[in-house]
Amino acid sequence: MPVNDAKRFLKSITGRPEFMKDLNQCQSPEQIETLLGENGFEFDSAEFVEAWTREVASSPTEDYHHHFNELRMWWEMLNRF
Secondary structure, three states: OHHHHHHHHHHHHHHOHHHHHHHHOOOOHHHHHHHHHHOOOOOOHHHHHHHHHHHHHOOOOHHHHHHHHHHHHHHHHHOOO
16 A cells, blocks of 8 residues: 555655665656665655655654654655656
8 A cells, every 4th residue: 555655664764864865866756756666665745745644643752743844844855846
């Protein structure tokens, strides 16, 4: 299920700095989608937002909430195309 992939991505991405770096170097939405697929993730931006919303809503602490807000900003910059 794509939303579950997005949720899994959110929980794992900060522990994978090389993957983040590779995503930052993508030059198109297609490259981002391909790289995500190669790493076992299949979701689109709307599914990312849905997963993000669920995670923020269940944030147990303010730091956790802040962390997910930073990921959302990063994702939006990544998908600036």
